[in-house]
Each structure stands twice: as C-alpha cells, then as structure tokens.
Amino acid sequence: MSNDNLPVKPEDAHGTVEVAEPIADPGVEPHEPRITDIDPKAADRVERQVSGMFGLATLLVLGSCVAYFAVPRDSILEFGPLSGNANNMIIGLCIGLALFLIGAGAIQWAKKLMVDEEISEERHAAHSSPQQIAEITEAFKEGTEESGFGRRKMIRNSLIGALGVLGLPAVVLLRDLGPLPGRALYNTIWAKGIRVVNDVTDRPIKPSDLVVGQLVNAAPANLAPLQEENASEYQNAKAKAAVIVVRIKPSEIRTKPGRENWGIDGILCYSKICTHVGCPISLYEQTTHHVLCPCHQSTFDLADSAKVVFGPAARPLPQLPLAVDSEGYLVAQSGFHEPVGPSFFERG
Ligand code: FES
Helix, strand or coil, X not given: CCCCCCCECCCCCXXXXXXXXXXXXXXXXXXXXXXXXXXXXXXXXXXXXXXXXXXXXXXHHHHHHHHHHHCCCCCEEEECCEEEEHHHHHHHHHHHHHHHHHHHHHHHHHHHCCCCCCCCCCCCCCCCCHHHHXXXXXXXXXXXXXXXXXXXXXXXXXXXXXXXXXXXXHHHHHHHHCCCCCCCCCCCCCCCCCEEEECCCCCECCHHHCCCCCEEEEEXXXXXXXXXXXXXXXXXXXXXXXXXXXXXXXXXXXCCCCCCCCCECCEEEEECECCCCCCECEEEECCCCEEECCCCCCEEEHHHCCEEEECCCCCCCCECCEEECCCCCEEECCCCCCCCCCCCCCCC
C-alpha cells in the first residue's frame, strides 16, 4: 500500500523524514454479560418491573376514560397559586403518565432483557454500483413497457390529469380559513378630517400638546364609537388604524418629495404597525429619531419618512398626512396612501 496520503512529520535536525503510522483499529471491547444474562432471578425481576409498568399504564388509560365521565367539567384543581380545570388536568395526567410508563417499560425491556448481541457492520459505498444502476434502469424500462404507460396515451394522459388536480382540494379548502379579505387590507378608518386622539385618554391632540422629542400613541376619533356597536369590528379597525405621532425639529426632517405639507411644525404621523409581520412598533430614541420594532428589531427613521435603517422590514412605515382643523386640533388630510401592516403578495 502506498504511504502517499499518510501524514508526514517535518524533517528533524538531521534532515530525516519520519512517516506517521496510522492509528491501530482498537476493535470492539470485550463483551460483558448483563446481570440479567447470568442471573435468571434478576431477569424475572426485570420482567415483573416491565409488566408492572405496562399494567399501570393500562389502568391509567382506563382511569382517564372514567375521569372524562366522572369529574365535573366545571371543577377546579388548585396547587398553590396555580389552578386549572380538574377534568382536563386529570385526563391529561393519566394519559401523560401512561405514555411515559409505556416508553420507560419498553426501554427497560430492550436494555435488560432483549438479546444483547454486539455486531459491527462494514460501511459500504452510498451509491449503487454501475451494474445495479443498469439493472434498475432495465427493470424500470420493462415495467413501463409492460404497463403500456408509453403506448396507451389515453390512460397515461387521464392519469396525469387526475394526479395533477389532486392538489386542488387543498387550495379550495383554504376558503375555510375565513372570508376573503377583499380590499380590507387597503383601507383603515382614517379619512379626511378625522381627528387624531390620544389612544389612552381619547382626547384630541393639538400641536401645542407636543414638545420636540415627544412621541404619543394615537388613534382616529371615529374609533371609540365602534366599541359600543360591534366588538370585533372595533378590534379590526383598532388594529389597522393605530398610529404614532411624533414631534421632531423641522430642521432635522428630510421630507420626501410630494410630502412637503404632510406634517405640522415638525409633527409627523405614521402607522404603528410594523411592515415586517405586523407587530406594534415602540421604543423611540429621540436623538436619532429611530423607532424600533421589538419583535425582530426592524428600525425606522421617523425623520426620514420612516425608512428602514435596520432589520427585516422591507418598506417604510406608511405616513398619514396631517392638517389642523378650525378648532386647532390635528386631523388627517386623508386616509393612508398605501396599505398598512406587513407586505403581502398583491401589494406592489
Ligand atoms: S414584526 Fe417588526 S421587525 Fe418583525
């Protein structure tokens, strides 16, 4: 055998080159019999243990069925500060313990009682030999020929058609996920003249209420009345219409062309919904004007049209154009000019 591939030690002071010997195969360690192999009493004991575990598992499974009927649905179990539905907990505990005992019993059985024989298997090449490949190719060709798949085009094509539409039910059943969203993703309840209110106090906001560096969470004034009328519509509207209002020194703002009149004395308004996957953004840093989304750290520069400066979000936060009404309160000039929230496939 050639030594070409063996590691070579560097030359020593006399210029002699030493060739390293390959590490000897240590072989398999001598086999030690288990106690259950040499002591029949120990083997019997383990057999009883394993059967006991399986027997107990049987009782627990039956117990879970009894508990289903016997334990009242509304009874509560309390463990210190924790509490839970007794019916669910007892059934869960019985089935969980039963599964554990079956698993533990099987492991014990395999380790202590099943044949303890050590074997070693030579590693073989992962690919097939050329002869095997040729045989399989030949067998495949023969099978294709015998089935008439190539000759009987009508059967072949109808089978391909049937298999092709098999995935269709999965697509059709997607409808069960709920009503189609239609234009819902494009619209919020913001519209021309809707006042901007503080989302905690519901009080309309005047420009003089905000100092430079301040950021408040806000909502449209037409949101609160929805709460009384329709709870789920209210939640939907609230989730989409949430905004932040921020005041920045006008000299530090880089206004996007076309948005010159969207702010009031450095007061700007943006959607609060992150354009990555829709978490509410928060964590405003006054000095950099950056606002951070806590979910995956997307960071938006509010002084620069909320463009993304870091993170996975792919587009800026949509901006709401602001104006001031006749009583001096902040209002929307219009709704958003683009969908709020995460990007989706129809969005350009
Ligand atoms: S949802 Fe905001 S960064 Fe992912």
